[in-house]
Structures are given as structure tokens and as C-alpha cells.
Amino acid sequence: MATDEEIKNEFKRSGFILVEEDEILKRCVTLCINYSLKPSDLVSSWELYHLNRQLLDQTVKKDDMDGFVLHLQNEQKESIMRVEEAGLHLYSNRDVDMLLDGVQEDTEEIVTTPTNKSQRLHPDPFDSISRSRDYGYSTGKSVGHVTPFGSRIEKFVVKFNVGNVAAHAENGNNNDVENSEDDIIKRVQTSQRCSLKVNGSGPEPGCRFMYDRTEDRFSALEYRIVRHADAFAASGLYEEQVDPAVASQRSIFAVGMICCDGEGHLNDKSILLQSSAERTSGQRVPVDLKRLDQFSIFPGQVVGIEGQNPSGHYLTASKLLDSVPLTLTVDVDLPPAKRQILDQEVLVPAEESCQKSEVSFIIASGPFTTSDNLLFEPLNELLAYAKRKPPQLLVLLGPFVDSEHPEIKKGAVDATFNEIFQVEVLRKLQDYVEFMGSEVRVVLVPSIRDANHDFIFPQPPFDIHIPDLEHQMTSLSNPGTFEANQVKVSCCTVDVLKQLSGEEMSKNPSGVPTDRMSRLASHLLRQRSFYPLYPPPESLPYDSSLAPKALQISSIPDILLLPSDMRYFVKILSLGEEEDAAKCVCVNPGRLAKGEGAGTFVELTYKGGPESMHASIISI
Structure with a gap:
């Protein structure tokens, strides 16, 4: 009790x-x-x-x-x-539909003449299924049934704005997207096509995974500790690093990883510091942080600690450093081969390279269909909005075919997960890109919740090959980084904010208000890692053999995308001293679909810096 x-x-x-x-x-x-x-x-x-x-x-x-x-x-x-x-076991929805709606078993096919591109992307047998009266993977509701999502009253409501965007996304101007079901969306010309570079440091499609060994896990942790220790030493601001487990009567400076002494959450009595096995003894020593007025720690965090350990059994901290200097350019300690990959332009011809300039985004995170069906109505609405107010870059973050969807979990679908992804996601994006022309681009980032993709983190990109559109539709690894008009964007679809929130232990001066979401997001930049938490939860398929390079943040991005179940936000993170502070725009667009209802997405315009950034959180 x-x-x-x-x-x-x-x-x-x-x-x-x-x-x-x-x-x-x-x-x-x-x-x-x-x-x-x-x-x-x-x-x-x-x-x-x-x-x-x-x-x-x-x-x-x-x-x-x-x-x-x-x-x-x-x-x-x-x-x-x-x-x-x-505990439920359901038969095929098609069987239920035939009993309730009187649909004949042999559904009549609609004779059409698909375009050459559609033929190349989708074979005819599956076309006949997708164009029938009822999708084989619907949830027992006919297509004509009005869903809770379809019956919503308020559409495209601006939740809040960041920057001067009052005229950028007025509710009244957006309602014409849904004037009627027969409304023909007129083509709107976008601004100039943006350049696009992709960082190729993540796993490749078809990579070997889940073969990591105990020594791989040890090496991944050792790599992080040594890398931070070298960065502290290179800054020249701190004393020579010593072994924190060795007794010393003078003040010392040590670098190590925060660990928890036993199972459960961190508390005052369970904080340990693990030093490098290569540079020091690699032993764990208990840490006392009672003298500190302010700190924020979590398991797996690499920190520098100034303090005293006169007995060799307990390190009393007088100062805790949770961040090392971050650069705005590629780290000098990267090997030449990786620097070359970072500088290589993957998807943009040479003549498109340009200086950092204005870029417009629409950013949305899955699920892209409501929990009561697999009709992908929220995705349809989002693409309709993007046709009326076209961005230069449409960024879609997984999951796309959500393994947590009730119908997917129960196995109550008559199509493969890949078929659902091809028809309900890729085909619609292909139609959107063909309709809008060469000015728009689409970036897809997978999630470990995608039922049709590799269940591994770090995660390779989708293997997408669409003839004639490969320069407009691309997929990143998870996590991944790309540049649009020299604006660097990094993203990770694992809900690292929620997981950090459950493990963080913090102390703040009494009466001083704090922004916890900004602090949680800043941990990623301070630790130079897309996933600094260790050990990860059992639900995360963490692969230590792929993690060291794929999870590394080499430089501060201009925009950091962290979709989460937490409340949506757009915040400006600041690292470093006031004068030399590096700033980053952190975005959580929320989920496009929430249960049977509508979610949110972000419309963002970046103009050279966070100060001139315009963003709106919009309810779909």
C-alpha cells in the first residue's frame, strides 16, 4: 500500500x-x-x-x-x-460487409485506363481491389458511410501562431478547401523550387540488423563518453580529466555517463557516474548533487563533473556540465569519408545550389488515418490543403501504416501492409506531385510503428523507386537530416521526448518558472545525439551496432522535428552564452489523426533565421 x-x-x-x-x-x-x-x-x-x-x-x-x-x-x-x-478474433471485413450491406461477393470492377506511371507503380490485380465499392481492408464500414472524422464541423482551425503569421493562415481563407464534395481544386503555382540535399549517414535499405553483440553495446557507450571527453579537453576551459573513482583531496574534473543504481527511476541515492574504460578505470562511483541549485539528468547522459572524492567511494559535485560546445559546421573529428557524404548533394543538380533563403514547409506526423477505419481521410484532407496552399516541401513523418491501429493489430485486413502503403500513401502522394508539378517536393520519414517496414532503430529509409519522380519524392532514414536551400533540418520519429520525460530527474531554483518541453528537446542537442537515453525501453528495437554514427548530431540544425504524443509546440531552443548562442527551431507537429478525430499539423516558413521564422499549428 x-x-x-x-x-x-x-x-x-x-x-x-x-x-x-x-x-x-x-x-x-x-x-x-x-x-x-x-x-x-x-x-x-x-x-x-x-x-x-x-x-x-x-x-x-x-x-x-x-x-x-x-x-x-x-x-x-x-x-x-x-x-x-x-482477445478478439474477427473474420474478414469483406464477409461482414456482404452480410450487413448485401454486397455481392464478386464485386464488379470499374473499367479505367490508368496512366503509364500508375501502371508502373501498381499492378492491375490490386487496382481492381482498390477501386471496388468496399476496400478489402476497410473496417466494416462502406465508403459511403459518414465517419466521425468526416462529420466534424470545424476544419483547418489555427491553434496558435509563432511569428507574424496572422495573415498567413486565416481560418476563413481555408474553409474553401471543403466547400463541397464536388469542389474542383484549382491548381495554385508554388514559389521557386527549393534545393534538397540528403545526409546519407543512416542505415541503407536492406541493411543487416539485430545482430549486435554485448561488445557492440559496450563500444557504443564507450564511444560517446570518449567523444565528449575529447570535446571538453579540446575546449581548453576545464582541468585535466581524472578517474572519478580514485581518492583525491583536491577538486577534480571527470567525464562520464549517468547511470541508475538498480531498476526504477533515478533518485538522490541512486545516481552513479560511469567513466571511460579506455581512459580511466571504467568504474561506477556514486554521485551527490545536493550542493547544486539546478540540474537536469537522466540515464545515459554524458556529463562533466567538478567535485571532490576524498574517500574514493563518493563524488560530491560542485558543478555539473551537461553540454559541450556545438559547432554550426561539420565536426572536425568526423572521418574524411563521412564529411564527404555530408557534403555530397544527392537529389539536386549542381545548378540548383543556392544561398540560405526562404523555405516553406508543411509538416505532419502519423498516424494518417483514424482509428475507426483505414480510409486515410486525414491524409486526403492534408493533401487538399497542400494543393490550395502549396509549400515548397511537404514533410511527412511516420507511422504511415500504423502497427498500433486496431484493425492492423487484430489482423482484420484483406491486403498486405505494403499494398496498403502503396495504394493509400504512395499513390496519393504521386497524384499530388504530378498535379502540382516540379516545384514541390515530398520527404517521407519512417517510424518503428510502420507495419510495412523494418522494426529497427536506427531505421533505414523506405525503398521507394517511382519513375520520373525520384527527384521529387524521397525517403530519409530515421533519424535523418536534409538541407533545403541550405536550411538544415533534422528529424527523429521515435517519441524521445515522452521517454525522456519519464526518466528525467531535475532540480530548479525555487520560484523560477521553467519550460520543461524546451529543456527535454535541448538534451538532444547538448548530448549530440538523437537518442541520448540509455538503457532504452524494452519496446524500442535499439541496435547498438548501427547507433554510434546514425544517432550522432554532428552540428546544430536550423530546424529539429520531434513528433510526439505530447502536446504540439513550436519552440526556439538556445544553446550557449547569450552573445554566441546557437539557436534552433524545434517542432512537434502533434499527430494528424487522434483516435477517431482530427489532429494537427504545422505550416512553417523559415526566412534565414529563427527570428524571422513564421509558423502555425493548424487543426485539420
């Missing part, structure tokens, strides 16, 4: 202050009993509720508890539904 003291300590460890402490703790104990929760699970749920509500201060108030109870009830309801659905 959870006690008041245990719950209080968990809130304190996560940096929260209890207002009206006795009443809140009494209610929290009741919640732990009613919902069979541990104190750590209760506080983790509170952190998620706190982030989704975007509460500014780190306090827990009595007035917020009613909303928190509803949040817990929704979590329990979703958990029960997942358990119930896992």
Missing part, C-alpha cells in the same frame, strides 16, 4: 511542490488504492497530465486534482479496451 511519505518523495524527486499538502496526499493515496498504482506510476501519470495541460509552474494544486482523476480514468479505460481487443 502506498504511503503519504512515498508519494511525497516521488513528487519531490520529479521537481513538483505540493500546495495544501495533506489533502492532496490523502487523495493521492486513495487514487493509488482505487487504480492499483505505485507512487512512481501515479507521479508519472501526473507528469503526463501536467505536460498535456501545459501548466506553467511546478506545483500540484487541489483544484487540479479533479481533472487529474479524469485523466486517470481515461488511461484505465484505454488499458481495458486494449486488453479486450487483444
Whole structure:
């Protein structure tokens, strides 16, 4: 049974202050009993509720508890539904459709004359299935059925703007996209075509994976520690690095990785520092951070610590450094072969190279279909919007064929996952690109939740080969980096923000407001890694043999895309001193589909720097 003291300590460890402490703790104990929760699970749920509500201060108030109870009830309801659905066995939806709707088994084919490009991309047998009255992979609802998504009233509502974009995406100007079902979308000319370079440092399609060994995992961690140690030494700002496990009466400077002493979350008594096995003893030493007024740590974080260890058994920190100087250019410690890859222009002819200039984006993250069907209505709406207000670059982040979709999980589809991807995603994007002309480009980034792709992280790109459109449609690895008009964009579709949120331990000066989402996103840049957390959760198929190079952030990107289940945002991150601070625009576009309803996407225009950036979060 959870006690008041245990719950209080968990809130304190996560940096929260209890207002009206006795009443809140009494209610929290009741919640732990009613919902069979541990104190750590209760506080983790509170952190998620706190982030989704975007509460500014780190306090827990009595007035917020009613909303928190509803949040817990929704979590329990979703958990029960997942358990119930896992025990179901459904026959084919086509069989159900024939019984309910009277559809004949032999569905009449619609005779058409596809274009040559359509013939090359999709064979005729599957065309007949996709053009029939009911898709073989629908959810028992006919195409003519009005879905909850289709019956929504408000469409393309601007949630909030960043920068001077009030006139950029007015609601009234967007409603004409959906005037009627028979509305013919007129072609709108885009601005000048942007250049595009792709960083080829990620895994290639067909790569060998899931053969990593224990020594690969050790080498990946050792590589990160040594790399950070070299960066601290090269800066010339710190003392010579020593072994933190060796007793010393003087102040020392050591570099190592934060670890947790045992299972569970970090707390004041479980913080360990693991040093390099190559440079020092490689031993783990307990760390005391009580003297520090402010810090933010998590397992796997590489830090520099100034402090004292007179006994050799306990390192008392007087200063903690969680960041090394980041450059705006390619790191000098990269091998020549990799620098050449970074400089190589993959998808753009030489005459298109240009100086950093304005680039317009539409950025959306999957799922791209609602949970009640596989009609991909949100994707259709997004492409309709992109035809009316065409960007230079349409960036789509997975999952596309979501393995968490109820129908995919139950196996209640009559087509392969790759067929669904080809028809519902690639064909629609091909039609969009052909309609808009050569001015637009589309970038796709896979997700480990894509049922039709390799379940591995880091993840290779989709193997997409569409004749005549290979310069307009491309796929990146996950994580991946590309440049558009010299504007560097990095992205990672793993929900690293949510995972960091559950593992981070932080302390802030009393009364000083903090932006936790900005802090979580900044960890990636400070650690020079797209995924600095270690060990990763069991649900993440982390491959240590591919991680060292593929997860490395060599320089600060102009735009960092981190799709997450957390609340959508567009924030400007700043690293370094005020005068020499490097700035990066971090974007979480939210999910395009949320359950049976509509989600959000981002419309962004980047004009040479974060200060002149315009962005809008738009509900579809």
C-alpha cells in the first residue's frame, strides 16, 4: 500500500511542490488504492497530465486534482479496451460487409485506363481491389458511410501562431478547401523550387540488423563518453580529466555517463557516474548533487563533473556540465569519408545550389488515418490543403501504416501492409506531385510503428523507386537530416521526448518558472545525439551496432522535428552564452489523426533565421 511519505518523495524527486499538502496526499493515496498504482506510476501519470495541460509552474494544486482523476480514468479505460481487443478474433471485413450491406461477393470492377506511371507503380490485380465499392481492408464500414472524422464541423482551425503569421493562415481563407464534395481544386503555382540535399549517414535499405553483440553495446557507450571527453579537453576551459573513482583531496574534473543504481527511476541515492574504460578505470562511483541549485539528468547522459572524492567511494559535485560546445559546421573529428557524404548533394543538380533563403514547409506526423477505419481521410484532407496552399516541401513523418491501429493489430485486413502503403500513401502522394508539378517536393520519414517496414532503430529509409519522380519524392532514414536551400533540418520519429520525460530527474531554483518541453528537446542537442537515453525501453528495437554514427548530431540544425504524443509546440531552443548562442527551431507537429478525430499539423516558413521564422499549428 502506498504511503503519504512515498508519494511525497516521488513528487519531490520529479521537481513538483505540493500546495495544501495533506489533502492532496490523502487523495493521492486513495487514487493509488482505487487504480492499483505505485507512487512512481501515479507521479508519472501526473507528469503526463501536467505536460498535456501545459501548466506553467511546478506545483500540484487541489483544484487540479479533479481533472487529474479524469485523466486517470481515461488511461484505465484505454488499458481495458486494449486488453479486450487483444482477445478478439474477427473474420474478414469483406464477409461482414456482404452480410450487413448485401454486397455481392464478386464485386464488379470499374473499367479505367490508368496512366503509364500508375501502371508502373501498381499492378492491375490490386487496382481492381482498390477501386471496388468496399476496400478489402476497410473496417466494416462502406465508403459511403459518414465517419466521425468526416462529420466534424470545424476544419483547418489555427491553434496558435509563432511569428507574424496572422495573415498567413486565416481560418476563413481555408474553409474553401471543403466547400463541397464536388469542389474542383484549382491548381495554385508554388514559389521557386527549393534545393534538397540528403545526409546519407543512416542505415541503407536492406541493411543487416539485430545482430549486435554485448561488445557492440559496450563500444557504443564507450564511444560517446570518449567523444565528449575529447570535446571538453579540446575546449581548453576545464582541468585535466581524472578517474572519478580514485581518492583525491583536491577538486577534480571527470567525464562520464549517468547511470541508475538498480531498476526504477533515478533518485538522490541512486545516481552513479560511469567513466571511460579506455581512459580511466571504467568504474561506477556514486554521485551527490545536493550542493547544486539546478540540474537536469537522466540515464545515459554524458556529463562533466567538478567535485571532490576524498574517500574514493563518493563524488560530491560542485558543478555539473551537461553540454559541450556545438559547432554550426561539420565536426572536425568526423572521418574524411563521412564529411564527404555530408557534403555530397544527392537529389539536386549542381545548378540548383543556392544561398540560405526562404523555405516553406508543411509538416505532419502519423498516424494518417483514424482509428475507426483505414480510409486515410486525414491524409486526403492534408493533401487538399497542400494543393490550395502549396509549400515548397511537404514533410511527412511516420507511422504511415500504423502497427498500433486496431484493425492492423487484430489482423482484420484483406491486403498486405505494403499494398496498403502503396495504394493509400504512395499513390496519393504521386497524384499530388504530378498535379502540382516540379516545384514541390515530398520527404517521407519512417517510424518503428510502420507495419510495412523494418522494426529497427536506427531505421533505414523506405525503398521507394517511382519513375520520373525520384527527384521529387524521397525517403530519409530515421533519424535523418536534409538541407533545403541550405536550411538544415533534422528529424527523429521515435517519441524521445515522452521517454525522456519519464526518466528525467531535475532540480530548479525555487520560484523560477521553467519550460520543461524546451529543456527535454535541448538534451538532444547538448548530448549530440538523437537518442541520448540509455538503457532504452524494452519496446524500442535499439541496435547498438548501427547507433554510434546514425544517432550522432554532428552540428546544430536550423530546424529539429520531434513528433510526439505530447502536446504540439513550436519552440526556439538556445544553446550557449547569450552573445554566441546557437539557436534552433524545434517542432512537434502533434499527430494528424487522434483516435477517431482530427489532429494537427504545422505550416512553417523559415526566412534565414529563427527570428524571422513564421509558423502555425493548424487543426485539420
